[in-house]
Amino acid sequence: MTVTETPAPPARAEDPGGRARRRAGRARGIRLALLVAFLVIFLIPVYVLLVTSFKPLTEADPGRAWALPEVWTAQPWRVAWEKLAPGIWNSVLLAVPGALISAVLGSMNGYVLSKWRFPGADVLFTLFLFGMFIPYQGVMIPLVQLLVKLNEITQSLTGTPGVFYGAIPGLLLAHVVYGIPICTLIFRNYYVTIPDELIEAARVDGAGMLRTYWSVVLPVSGPAFAVVIIWQFTSMWNDFLFAVFLTGPQSWPTTVMLNNIAGAQTVPYSQQMAAALLASVPTMIVYVLLGRFFMRGLMAGALKG
Amino acid sequence: MTRVRRWLPGLLLVMPSIIAIAVFVYGMLGWNFRLAMTDRHDEISEGSFVGLENFVTLWDQKRWGISVDHAIVFTVVFVGGALALGWLLAFLMEKGIRGEGTFRAVYLFPMAISFVATGVVWRWLMNSGQDERAVGLNRLFDSLGLDFLQWEWFRNPDWGMAAMAIPAIWQMSGYVMALFLAGFRGVPEDLREAARVDGCTEWQVYRHIVLPLLRPVTLSALIILGHISLKVFDLIVAVSGKQIITDVPAVFMWVAVFDSHDPAKGATIASYIVLAVSVFVIPYLVWTLRKERRP
Numbered sequence: 238m239t240v241t242e243t244p245a246p247p248a249r250a251e252d253p254g255g256r257a258r259r260r261a262g263r264a265r266g267i268r269l270a271l272l273v274a275f276l277v278i279f280l281i282p283v284y285v286l287l288v289t290s291f292k293p294l295t296e297a298d299p300g301r302a303w304a305l306p307e308v309w310t311a312q313p314w315r316v317a318w319e320k321l322a323p324g325i326w327n328s329v330l331l332a333v334p335g336a337l338i339s340a341v342l343g344s345m346n347g348y349v350l351s352k353w354r355f356p357g358a359d360v361l362f363t364l365f366l367f368g369m370f371i372p373y374q375g376v377m378i379p380l381v382q383l384l385v386k387l388n389e390i391t392q393s394l395t396g397t398p399g400v401f402y403g404a405i406p407g408l409l410l411a412h413v414v415y416g417i418p419i420c421t422l423i424f425r426n427y428y429v430t431i432p433d434e435l436i437e438a439a440r441v442d443g444a445g446m447l448r449t450y451w452s453v454v455l456p457v458s459g460p461a462f463a464v465v466i467i468w469q470f471t472s473m474w475n476d477f478l479f480a481v482f483l484t485g486p487q488s489w490p491t492t493v494m495l496n497n498i499a500g501a502q503t504v505p506y507s508q509q510m511a512a513a514l515l516a517s518v519p520t521m522i523v524y525v526l527l528g529r530f531f532m533r534g535l536m537a538g539a540l541k542g
Numbered sequence: 543m544t545r546v547r548r549w550l551p552g553l554l555l556v557m558p559s560i561i562a563i564a565v566f567v568y569g570m571l572g573w574n575f576r577l578a579m580t581d582r583h584d585e586i587s588e589g590s591f592v593g594l595e596n597f598v599t600l601w602d603q604k605r606w607g608i609s610v611d612h613a614i615v616f617t618v619v620f621v622g623g624a625l626a627l628g629w630l631l632a633f634l635m636e637k638g639i640r641g642e643g644t645f646r647a648v649y650l651f652p653m654a655i656s657f658v659a660t661g662v663v664w665r666w667l668m669n670s671g672q673d674e675r676a677v678g679l680n681r682l683f684d685s686l687g688l689d690f691l692q693w694e695w696f697r698n699p700d701w702g703m704a705a706m707a708i709p710a711i712w713q714m715s716g717y718v719m720a721l722f723l724a725g726f727r728g729v730p731e732d733l734r735e736a737a738r739v740d741g742c743t744e745w746q747v748y749r750h751i752v753l754p755l756l757r758p759v760t761l762s763a764l765i766i767l768g769h770i771s772l773k774v775f776d777l778i779v780a781v782s783g784k785q786i787i788t789d790v791p792a793v794f795m796w797v798a799v800f801d802s803h804d805p806a807k808g809a810t811i812a813s814y815i816v817l818a819v820s821v822f823v824i825p826y827l828v829w830t831l832r833k834e835r836r837p
Contacts, residue, residue, distance in 0.1 A: 265639070268634045268635075268637075268639060269639060269640070271634055272631070272634050272635065272639065272645050275631060275649070276644075276645060276648050276649075279648055279649060279652070279712065279716075280648065281667070282660065282663045282664065282667065282712070285663050285666065285667065285678075286662075286663050289666070299671070299674075299675060299676060299677045299681060300681075302677040302678065302681045303681060303682055303685070342558075342559060345555050345556070345559075346555075346556050346559050348555075349552040349553075349555050349556045350556070353549070353551070353552035353555075354549065354552065355549035355550070355552050355553045356549065359831065361556075361560065363827055363828075363831050364563070364568075365559075365563055366827055367567070367823070367824070367827060368563050368567040370769055370819060370823040370827075371567060371571065371816060371819065371820075372769070372772065372773035372792070372812075372815045372816055372819050373773070374773060374775075374791075374792055374795055374811070374812040374815050374816070375570075375571050375574055375812045375813065375815060375816035376566065376567065376570035376571060376574060377574075377795075377799075377812065378574055378577060378799060378805055378808055378809050378812065379569075379570040379573040379574050379577070380566070380570060381799075383570075411566075414562045414563075414566045415566065415567075417559050417562060417563060418563070421559070445551070446551040446552060446555070447551075447555075471654060474656070475655070475656035475657075475658075476656075477656065477657065477658050477775070477776040477779070477780075478775050478776065478792075481779075481796070482796075482799075492656050492658040492659075492776075495656075495658050495659060495662070496658050496661075496779065496780060499658075499661070499662045499665075499780070500783060506666060509662050509666075510662060510663060510666075512662070513658075513659040513660075513662040513663060514659075516656065516658070516659045517654075517655045517656070517659045520654045520655060520656075521651070521654060521655070523654070524651060524654035528647060528650075531653075531654065532650070532720065535650075535653065535717060535720065536720070536721070536724065
């Protein structure tokens with residue numbers, strides 16, 4: 238784009254200020270109206286979930302499907318909680334340690350790949366990134382076979398059943414391993430912004446790799462840790478594919494239990510919807526309180542810093 | 543020697559992750575391909591090498607053809623719809639609007655919820671019952687006097703998968719919006735101003751300045767939506783279970799593994815999903831890496 242020598246065309250200058258402003262005001266009004274309309278459409282499912290989850294069974298009539306409950310009741314929520322609680326507990330056992338381990342691994346990888354590079358680090362990083370995009374279906378059958386094998390080995394060595402297949406530790410292992418690429422990416426892109434001089438200065442002072450990590454890099458890593466922990470927590474909490482292949486009735490996390498509850502024809506809509514809301518509470522809390530960090534994780538998925 | 547001492551600790555620190563990725567990503571992809579080339583059609587036999595036979599015979603199965611058709615319809619509607627809606631929302635917001643934070647938060651919140659949870663409400667919304675038996679959107683249309691809009695949604699034999707894309711669009715267009723909004727805001731204001739000074743109308747500024755600069759963002763969004771679409775699983779299971787009427791390759795694979803107990807067939811379907819995704823993700827990764835290397 239080059240700015241030419243010709244003076245500004247008169248079109249804008251001639252336009253009486255008032256008219257241009259009025260037109261701009263009208264455009265803004267239309268934009269706002271459209272945005273509000275989409276806002277309402279986006280919230281329709283939330284309205285349905287909330288309203289239905291507080292309806293007593295006597296109001297299950299399709300004719301009242303969109304109406305507010307005449308009598309509000311928390312009964313569906315109580316039943317849903319009873320059915321879903323074991324799954325929620327399993328999800329906590331999975332997502333809390335899983336997110337923390339992922340963050341530690343990602344931080345170390347990101348540090349090395351940005352500040353303590355070795356020959357071939359770029360190629361390796363690309364090979365890692367491919368792991369972020371693979372459809373997990375492509376590894377699922379071997380993964381199941383491996384975890385079953387590990388269970389058998391544990392059984393024959395210790396006499397107690399293994400905790401890899403059909404248990405939370407195996408699911409946790411899968412999530413941590415397949416989370417390595419995105420966690421590494423987020424930390425690497427974050428650490429790239431630390432000036433190299435800082436690292437060099439520590440090096441000159443005689444600090445080794447771990448010392449530099451510990452006293453220079455780690456203290457400024459807070460935001461990246463927040464992004465990765467939130468991202469991993471959310472994806473582990475919401476995952477269904479790994480869970481359905483790798484866990485059994487004792488270790489079903491929230492999503493699988495929810496799907497079983499909702500898939501049963503006998504469960505009334507009010508309980509299904511209360512269960513769906515319950516299952517979403519932890520990630521919604523995270524989203525509302527720490528949405529800023531959640532956004533950054535999302536953007537990292539587009540390979541941007 | 544000193545150079546090696548300089549980078550060796552770093553390599554050692556990353557080694558656990560390298561091994562994990564090597565085994566769990568590349569090793570298992572290879573293992574899966576190998577399994578797909580055997581005749582291990584039950585869980586007891588060892589299976590012997592049959593080459594690409596499974597990849598060919600899969601096409602003889604009617605259900606596979608159906609699930610591929612479904613995946614194509616779903617992908618076209620979902621990717622097109624999410625791109626268009628996300629772009630529109632970003633376009634409406636890019637010049638700044640009062641309450642932008644609220645709008646963004648609402649458009650994006652579906653991303654934080656699992657497809658399984660949203661599937662519960664979408665199954666209700668897209669219930670196929672009509673008139674007296676209608677609930678969900680059909681009931682809403684009926685009471686608004688728009689009864690002609692009532693239809694079977696995802697139970698429609700021809701366009702059911704287009705309906706199935708609606709929840710996915712709802713879930714993902716906020717994300718596309720965020721990508722485009724960052725793209726719009728990345729266009730320097732001087733550039734627009736310069737074009738205006740040159741006599742461009744606001745429309746021409748978009749057409750010739752802003753849109754070309756948004757191409758990389760559009761490509762990123764396309765890749766992300768496309769790879770989500772080709773492996774879509776949770777949403778389908780949550781909305782309609784494993785019915786043939788909404789079958790896609792990922793659900794068919796699940797059925798092959800757990801209901802038909804046919805590892806070789808499951809592995810073959812999985813291989814096709816991997817191939818379909820790789821065809822456009824690998825060039826994208828190479829392209830991104832090259833772009834990053836350029837100063």
